[in-house]
Amino acid sequence: MSTTVGAVAGMAGTSVSALNSARYSPGATGQPSSPTKDQEPSSCWRYRPGASTGSTTAPPSAGLLGRTHRRGHRHPAVGLALELGLGEAEPCSLREHLGRMHLRRGNSTGKAQVGGMTDDEETYIGQRVRQIRARRGITQQVLADRAGLSRSVLAKYEAGLRPVDSRRTMLALAQALGCTLGDLTGSDDRIDPSTSAFHRAVPAIETALWTQGNITDTRRPRTLKELTTAVVQASQLRHAGDYATLGPLLPDLLTDAYRLTESGSTQAWDLLATAAYGVSSALRQRGHDALAWTAVQESERAASHADSLAPVAAAQFLKSQVLAARPGALAASLSVASGTADRLTPEAATRGELETVGMARLQAGFAETLAGGDAQPHLEEAAELASRLNDAQPGHSTARNRTFGPANVALWQLSSAVERREPGVALRIAETLDPTQLPNGVRHAQYFVEVGRAYAMKRDHRSALHALLRGEHAAPQHVRGLSPVRELVGAMLREARRDLATGELGKLAKRVGVVSV
Structure with a gap:
């Protein structure tokens, strides 16, 4: 593995220079304590927690990694072994571990270098x-x-x-x-050029939500028909993961939706509920959780004036998602999603209602997984709802979730298995799921991201990288903004050899923001 010298030194409670001396110091024979590539060490001592650390414990040829300081003080490398949990590992496990980490004394800039990356x-x-x-x-x-x-x-x-x-x-x-x-x-x-257009629109979105559309605007308001077309277009952009195009459209979309509700029309309220839902979903995906909560509350309020269950279920599904990202709010997230699904399932009849209630049930299953519970009952109920879609009437509400269906249920099963850290189960589920059955864009990308995470858990980094690249191709803006992707790519890069840092992995690391461009 690789890591920064400073980080490892901090774990051991010592300095960078002391750690480097431990890595490179000669033993009693005057030769480097690490074996050459063609020769194993003839004598190798292992530190065990609880064992004596006096100077007589280690043989004289052990080198600094196997000795304590004079007067019984513990060598910093021993502290590092304890922190890394290597005390009971293979012989000379610490030396071997440090060797795998590719620790460098520094590069031409004077900064500690790991693989192709420097500390900063x-x-x-x-x-x-x-x-x-x-x-x-x-x-x-x-x-x-x-x-x-x-x-x-x-x-x-x-x-x-x-x-x-x-x-x-x-x-x-x-x-x-x-x-x-x-x-x-x-x-x-937020400073990525490919998505900066979305983030620049956030202040205007915030103003539209806070004022409920009561802003200075000389545009001609759109008609119900025109706004319906615009809401559908915005939904398509969001599902495609094209946030840069979507963001600038949202302030005017919200403003017009608010103004149309002045007529009291249930269709206008339905449009506002759907528009605010889409705004909240996009804000959540781009990391604006607090404003996403404001938007979903507006969606919930508007849904109460509509005449369909679909916008009601959609708003509660999204409320649960926003809550699931708040520390300490998992119980509330689960309660919102499962309560909504329990309450609305018996009444769900149209395609839009089955889709949105089904998504609430899937979210209940994922919240259950996050809480350490059993998601399977929720997933089975979601599958039953999906089986009813073909015979359902389309309905008149604009609140839809066309991603819901048997393939999406399997995708959420895959995500739950990855979250439980069961990569074998996850990959078996992935083998049964044809990604072409999923909608292009975000859902397609999610499949490959989850597959990549599962391969990484099995330490198959080549397959993980291949899957992540396919996910990025499906929805570039979406995948590059996912924190699990950044975390995974960074971990793979730190473990990679220096010559790999400039290949596809290094290029992906720059695109997702792991390293400076």
Whole structure:
């Protein structure tokens, strides 16, 4: 593996120079303590926690990685072994581990280099955890206890030796640190040229929501028919993951939808509910959770004036999704989604109602997974709802979720298996699912991202990279903004050889914002 010298030194409670001396110091024979590529060490001592650390314990040829300081002080490398959980590993496990990490003394710029990256170029969740923990004045042990993790696992997260690839773990860390998921995942995509147009539209979206459309605007308001066409177009752009085109359309879309409700028409309220739902969904995907909550509340309010269950179910589904990203709110997320599905399933009749209620049921299953429960009953009920779609009438509401169906149910099963860290199960599900049955765009991309995450858990990084590239091709803006993708790509890059950093993996790392361009 690879990591930064500074991060590893911090784990061991020592300095970079001391750690480098441990890595490169000669043993008693005057030769480097690490074996050459053609020769195994003739004598190799292993430190075991609980064993004596006196100077007589290690044989004289052990080198610095197998010795303690004079007067019984523990060598920094021993502290590092404890932090990495390597004390009971293979003989000379620490030396071998440091060798795999490709630690460098520095490059021509004087900065520690790992693979193709320098210290100031790296960005990963564990790094932010370490920074926030330090600012909070919390020790690793205290944070590990609060988050329900072992200290050694937390140390690996912070040093970049292991990706934080579970939403449940991220929520636990965020709650223990008293921060949001966004604080841990960052918001680098907000300055990405490919999506900056969306983020530039956010202030105008915020104004439209806060004023409920009562703004200075000299445009001619759109008719119900014109606005219906615009709402459908916005939904298509969102499902395609084209946020740069979508963002600038949303402020006027909201303003016109608000103004049409002045007539009291149920169709106008239905349009506002659907428009606000789409705005909230896009904001959530781009990391604007607080404003997404405001938008979904407006969708919920408008849905109460419509004459269909579809916008009601859609708003509750999205409320559950926004809540699921808040530390400590999983119980509320599950309650909203499962309660909505339980209440509305008996009445769901039209295609739009079955789609939106079915999505609420899928969200209940995923929230159950995040909470450590059994999602299967929810997934089975969602599959039953999907089986009724072909015989259902289309209905008149604009609130639809055309991604819902048997293939999408299987996709959510795949996502749940990945979240449970069951890569074998996930890949078996993936083999039964034809991605061409999924809508192009975001859902297509999600399939390949989940497959990539599963392969990475099995340490098949070549297959993981191939899957991520296919996902990026399906929905570039969407995939490049996903924090699980950034975390995974960063972890793979830190483990890669230096010559691989300039290949497809290195190029992908730049596109997703893991390293500076």
